[in-house]
Amino acid sequence: MPAAEDIHHKSDPSRSATNRSSSSVSYQIVADVATAVDGAAILLAGCLSHFFYFSLFAAGSWQLTLTASALGAFLTMIVFRRRGLYMPSRLVRWWDVIGKIGATWALIFLSIVTIGFLAKISGTYSRGWALAWFASALLFLFAARVIVYGAIRHPSIAPFLVRRVAIVGSNEQARQLVDHFTDSGEDIEIVGVYTNPFSTPDHHPTLPTQGNLEDLLADIQGKQIFDVILALHHHDDAHIWAVTEMLAELPVSVRLAPDVFDLKSNHLRTEKVGSVNTPVLLSPPFLGWNRIIKGLEDRLMAVAFLIFFAPLFLVVSIAIKLESKGPVFFIQRRHGFNHEIIDVIKFRTMTTLDDGDHIVQATRNDSRITRVGRILRRSSMDELPQLLNVLKGQMSIVGPRPHAIAHNEMYAAMIGSYSKRHIVKPGITGWAQINGYRGETRDPSMMEKRIEYDLHYIENWSLWFDIKIILLTPFRGLIHPNAH
Known part of the structure; x- marks a missing residue:
């Protein structure tokens, strides 16, 4: 063994x-969307019934209509979920639960009528509108289930489910x-x-x-x-x-x-x-809605930062070209999400372009670093092009910093928990960097502390945690004595 x-x-x-x-894509997201669609169907049925019924027969109160419709929508979403009507098997085989949908809606409708009777307000509602609402809502619920089924069986969506x-x-x-x-x-x-x-x-x-x-x-x-x-x-x-x-x-x-x-x-x-x-x-941290929230956060912030820093990109590019021969950008292979190899984009800060099995980590007074490069590295501005990696879906704004492949494999062999960093996308800034663990690592204990902060971030992720790190980055994450 x-x-x-x-x-x-x-x-x-x-x-x-x-x-x-x-x-x-998590079926939980599909269930949540189907729940919202059913709630909207009940509200829409109530409003349309009010519009057509009272335009033909008499004047009615929109306040009463919206109150009853909102209560019906709320109860429908709660009771349908409790009865398992949003389970994957019941979303893909909607014809098997038509009877259950109808019976459950009838029970909800009767419950609302009973509440109105006990509260002695049933007399203020039009019976004609109530019957029209019940019938139209039933049809809308059936239609909503067919629409959801059609969406999840569409060739552009079905493979992701x-x-x-x-x-x-x-x-x-x-x-x-x-x-x-x-x-x-x-x-x-x-x-x-x-x-x-x-x-x-x-x-x-x-x-x-x-x-x-x-x-x-x-x-x-x-x-x-x-x-x-x-x-x-x-x-x-x-x-x-x-x-x-x-x-x-x-x-x-x-x-x-x-x-x-x-x-x-x-x-x-x-x-x-x-x-x-x-x-x-x-369970990984970014499943279901968390994954969508994180993805939206990354894309929106990347676009905003690229627009904001566009003039700086131009100035830095000109400075790099004027000082030394070579490209403006340096592309280095690094491990990303799920250990995949990604091409990380940086401003070139050295006279050499090391990217292989043996990479010498930059140190203080490193002769390979150009004058412009030294300013860029000390201020972390050399990382700005990685906003393009974020737009490509390879990196996040916030996450564990990616390391060169040679360093990655070395530390993975030395530190048991090192590879757990790869269950999320690497980031431009991170919790470890905010707490001073960045740049040159002179001994394994420094990398162990960096990993400790990275794993704390992964295990405690939230949108507010990301915002906190982003807001702290200009003050605690950009300039640090270990950045060479």
Whole structure:
């Protein structure tokens, strides 16, 4: 049985970031959008019923209409969600829940009527408008479900909703999971089943395997796997945590198969994979709405900063060309999200363009640094072109700083938690830099502290945390004695 430390993840330097061209969209986002669409359908039905009914028969109060419609919309979103009407299987098979949608809306409508009766305000509402609202809302709810279905089945959207899952363990439990996902009709693709490297093999004879854990670590990069389900025996607690620790440096959610409960899973958060409820052991920070918020933040700020710094770009470019021969920009390969290789853009600050397996880190009074380059490096202005990397989706405004490949591989071998930085995109500024850990690292302990701050950022990310770091960057992140 191999020890956990004997299995290491090795990234392929030849793989570029373009290999990961698509990414999964959480069905939670689809459910939230469908919820909002249903609420809007109830409101729209109430307003249109008011407009047409009262324009034909009598005058009515918009205040009463909006109050009842808003209450109906609120109750619909709450009750529909509680009854599981936004589960993936019910969004893709809407025809199976038409009856449940109609019955639930009828129950909500009767509840509103009852509330009005008990509050002795039912007499102020028009019965004709109420019936028109009920009928039109029912039609709108059916139409909304068809529209959502059409959207998620559209060729431009459907591929992004496929949930690519890997299973670790090739036992009977794994076979049952594979059979369930295969027969469920849900948008779940089993990328492969991988053998458990830590225990005596108990391979199910009818279950083909994709390889072992080393193969899984490589496939997470190449096959865009986003969920790993551990179908291991209930007495394998130590092995489950060992596998989880090895997967912690990759941007995947790690979950337990639903009947592995002896790991004290009662304290774990649970999420559904399709219709299967799974305790979550490990989850990347940018899933669902967090990912959308982070992406919007990066793109909007990158555009704003590029416009603001455009004159400075021009001045710096001219200064670089006047002082020394060579290009304005220096392109260096670095590890990005999920260990992918990206081309990081910087203003050229040296007379040499080092980018290979052996890179000498810049030091104080380094003769390779030009006069303009020294000013740029001390003020961190050499990093400004990385705003273009942000626009390309390769980097974030805030995140762990990317290191040259040679340095990356050296520190990954020295510091066990180093590679966990790659579960998010690298950033132009970061929490470590704000706290003084940037530039030359004279000993491993300095890099360990830098990693500690990077992981704190990843584990505690929020939009407000990013804003705080951005606001502090001009005062604590730009000029530092370690920047050479």
